Amino acid sequence: MNKTRQLSFRLVRGTVAILIALLVAMVLVFISVEGDSIADKFSATAGALRNLLIAPLFDEGAGFNLKRLTDILAAMIPTIFTGLSVCVMFSANEFNLGGEGSAMLGAFSAAMGAIYIPFAGLASFSVGLATGLHILLCLLIAAVSCALMMLIPAVLKAKLQVSEMVCSLMLNYVVMYVIKYLMNTHLADKSKGLIQSFAFQPTAQIPQLVDNGSKLSWGFVIALGFVGITALFMYRSRWGYAIRMLGFNKDFVKYAGIRSGSMIVLSQLVGGLLAGLGGGIIMLGRYTTFSWGALPGYGWTGITIAILAGNNPIFVPFAAFFMAYLNKGCDLMATYAGVPSQLIDILQALIFLFFAAEQFLSRYRQKLVVRSAQKGLSAGGGKEARADA
Amino acid sequence: MLDFLQTLFRADFFFSILRITTPILFATLAAVIVEKAGISNIGLEGIMMISALFGSLCAYWASSWIAGLLAALLVGVLVALLMGVFAFNLKTDVILVGIAVNMIGSGGTLFLVKVITNLTEGKALASTTSLAVSANQIPSISIPLIRDIPLVGEILSGHSLLTYLAFALVFVTWVLLYKTAPGLNLRAVGENPHAASSVGVSVLKMRYVAIGLSGLMAGFGGAFMSMSYAAGWSQDMVAGRGFIALAAQAMGGGEPLGSMFSALLFGFAQAFGIKLSSKGVDSNLASPIPYVVTILGLLFFALFKRRSGSLRHRAHKKGASK
Numbered sequence A: 001m002n003k004t005r006q007l008s009f010r011l012v013r014g015t016v017a018i019l020i021a022l023l024v025a026m027v028l029v030f031i032s033v034e035g036d037s038i039a040d041k042f043s044a045t046a047g048a049l050r051n052l053l054i055a056p057l058f059d060e061g062a063g064f065n066l067k068r069l070t071d072i073l074a075a076m077i078p079t080i081f082t083g084l085s086v087c088v089m090f091s092a093n094e095f096n097l098g099g100e101g102s103a104m105l106g107a108f109s110a111a112m113g114a115i116y117i118p119f120a121g122l123a124s125f126s127v128g129l130a131t132g133l134h135i136l137l138c139l140l141i142a143a144v145s146c147a148l149m150m151l152i153p154a155v156l157k158a159k160l161q162v163s164e165m166v167c168s169l170m171l172n173y174v175v176m177y178v179i180k181y182l183m184n185t186h187l188a189d190k191s192k193g194l195i196q197s198f199a200f201q202p203t204a205q206i207p208q209l210v211d212n213g214s215k216l217s218w219g220f221v222i223a224l225g226f227v228g229i230t231a232l233f234m235y236r237s238r239w240g241y242a243i244r245m246l247g248f249n250k251d252f253v254k255y256a257g258i259r260s261g262s263m264i265v266l267s268q269l270v271g272g273l274l275a276g277l278g279g280g281i282i283m284l285g286r287y288t289t290f291s292w293g294a295l296p297g298y299g300w301t302g303i304t305i306a307i308l309a310g311n312n313p314i315f316v317p318f319a320a321f322f323m324a325y326l327n328k329g330c331d332l333m334a335t336y337a338g339v340p341s342q343l344i345d346i347l348q349a350l351i352f353l354f355f356a357a358e359q360f361l362s363r364y365r366q367k368l369v370v371r372s373a374q375k376g377l378s379a380g381g382g383k384e385a386r387a388d389a
Numbered sequence B: 001m002l003d004f005l006q007t008l009f010r011a012d013f014f015f016s017i018l019r020i021t022t023p024i025l026f027a028t029l030a031a032v033i034v035e036k037a038g039i040s041n042i043g044l045e046g047i048m049m050i051s052a053l054f055g056s057l058c059a060y061w062a063s064s065w066i067a068g069l070l071a072a073l074l075v076g077v078l079v080a081l082l083m084g085v086f087a088f089n090l091k092t093d094v095i096l097v098g099i100a101v102n103m104i105g106s107g108g109t110l111f112l113v114k115v116i117t118n119l120t121e122g123k124a125l126a127s128t129t130s131l132a133v134s135a136n137q138i139p140s141i142s143i144p145l146i147r148d149i150p151l152v153g154e155i156l157s158g159h160s161l162l163t164y165l166a167f168a169l170v171f172v173t174w175v176l177l178y179k180t181a182p183g184l185n186l187r188a189v190g191e192n193p194h195a196a197s198s199v200g201v202s203v204l205k206m207r208y209v210a211i212g213l214s215g216l217m218a219g220f221g222g223a224f225m226s227m228s229y230a231a232g233w234s235q236d237m238v239a240g241r242g243f244i245a246l247a248a249q250a251m252g253g254g255e256p257l258g259s260m261f262s263a264l265l266f267g268f269a270q271a272f273g274i275k276l277s278s279k280g281v282d283s284n285l286a287s288p289i290p291y292v293v294t295i296l297g298l299l300f301f302a303l304f305k306r307r308s309g310s311l312r313h314r315a316h317k318k319g320a321s322k
Helices: A003-032 A038-053 A066-091 A099-116 A120-125 A127-160 A164-185 A219-236 A238-248 A250-255 A260-286 A298-308 A313-337 A343-356 A362-378 A383-388 B002-008 B011-036 B044-062 B065-089 B094-117 B150-156 B161-179 B181-191 B193-198 B203-229 B241-251 B256-278 B289-321
Strands: A208-210
Touching: A003 A038, A003 A343, A003 A362, A003 B094, A038 A313, A066 A099, A066 A219, A066 A238, A066 A260, A066 A298, A066 A313, A099 A127, A099 A164, A099 A260, A099 A298, A120 A127, A127 A164, A127 A260, A127 B289, A164 B241, A164 B289, A219 A238, A219 A260, A219 A313, A238 A250, A238 A260, A250 A260, A260 A298, A298 A313, A298 A343, A298 B094, A313 A343, A343 B094, B002 B256, B011 B044, B011 B150, B011 B161, B011 B181, B011 B203, B011 B241, B011 B256, B044 B065, B044 B094, B044 B203, B044 B241, B065 B094, B065 B203, B161 B181, B161 B203, B161 B256, B181 B193, B181 B203, B193 B203, B203 B241, B241 B256, B241 B289, B256 B289
Parallel strands: none
Antiparallel strands: none
16 A cells, blocks of 8 residues: 555544544433433434534534634643643653643642742833743743653653553652642632632733633644644654654664663653643643642543544644544533533543554455555556555 | 551551452452453553442442442443453554543543433532442441451451452462463463464453453452442542552562552551541541552562562572583
8 A cells, every 4th residue: 555545544544433433422412412202302412413513613603603713722732732742652652641640730830830939020120021931930840840750650660660651640649639738738828718829920821812711822832833843853853763763663772772761761751841831831821820629631631632643743733623622512512402521531532442443444454455456466567566565 | 656556556447458458459350360361451440430330320220239239240341341342353552442441431430420310410529429328238247256256356357248259359360360271371371372372272262351350350349439438439439449450460470469468558558548637637648648659669569579580680690600
């Protein structure tokens, strides 16, 4: 099979995977909507599916809905980062699942920087300069703290072959509880009824790109920038090459004289850095106080996104858009059709199961291979067929 | 401090260790069996969540804990076999299959609860606690003779049926793996699938058997969670026990007995955390204790293994030079 045919096969397979997931979703929606008769249920299901598939961008009759588009774009900001983070780590075959904890730790440490680092003095001198520096510093703290957190599973894996998966999962819980403890005791703004921190200083708040309440901040632009940076890192740098080779063939890496231990550590450091940045940026762009009481879920969505993108950073924004679109659809369905919004978790799991299934539709691929080989033979020489084999 | 230690080392504390270890032990045995066949099933967490939900619901519908338990086991096995279809037949990376099952276990169960019961609409924390009746809980058993022995009776008697079963299954698992023909085949498939298939063992079949058994064990764990440990299912109630079990399996060197002891260690850590928070320590500070102990446990185990490995290596060298 030549390259274009391979691509078209992957497209077909992806589409079928998504269709199967949607079919299951339809069945689940059908079960969960209210209705007295079968006909009632069908029409309710149709209404709910319209909310899921079309409503995220288009109103009934009124046409394109800009507010909802900006909502979706805003929701992509953290998941682009966690998606990139998973891309890097899974490329190296490091199944580090600490994206959840990293996103929360990144958000928390950025928030602490936003509250407690004094920038008022500089702000009286130049607001623009103070804002830029303060945000930069907060994000730096977020990235570094998460990279340090990921150092634990990374070093344990590289030095002692401890499972990075179990270790990172345990760290997620530790991070969550420690942050909850700090929030409940030392850092809470006691004058508020809810558990939340003091307000961020204005110099630490990431300005909005579109001011319509969607909270689409400049963080979106930063996220797209990091897509480019991560892609360059993975495909145009020596380290990125070594990381990809580590996932491709461990023995080859050793044979080529690359130290696999340092690549194991590096991939997870970069992963932590990216996930932490995502947490920090969403915190400073969307909120004015820290009030998370549980893990945000961005890490798991990041895994789905990385798998949809085939671990290629360039495709991450598209996958993130797709997941954010579905998520928005599920939210709308919950509001208007009474279908619980957790449907998104089932949809997400199904889509990525079929996407990652290597043998899924393998018979169809076989047919394509045979056909292209026959074509090659009849064209004479059979060069293409032999090259494919 | 001394006061605290005195309250710590009392019969009720040891009793709670056994109780808390039970679900971890079930999941650990699941991990032991499946790893012996060369598969890492990280979906145990999700399977336990799903089993816990269906166990508690079926016990309510049928007004019988036996029905609930059977439903939990059935669901556990079915989910595990479905994982097998994706992992073995469709060649999805088994780790990813596990992650997907965990997603369904966390969010998907909440979806199902809302759809099936309509109970939890609008509440922050969803649960089926209001459906649970004590008659539908798995019964506790007080053992004659043993219950009359002073201290020992207080610790060992009066546990849930499943607690006794969990510890009995440690032995059963060992027998299954080491004293039966299917167990031998299962281990052969894990150690060298090509060699196993060359002597006529169906690798695919043994893998399905292994993952199915792991689903069964996780089903027990889920049933215990919602029908004995707590009254009814609640959101994210398994809270990482399926992952802790993977650590226990690794620390136990993959053997049933050793893994049981590491499961007990984690049970101890959790019981200790609960005791601390009952003594007024912030629960957010006490709750992460089992997770921290897991990481430290893995670290020390790996250090120990490396040392003993290098010692053996040196001894071997010495022998060779003679």
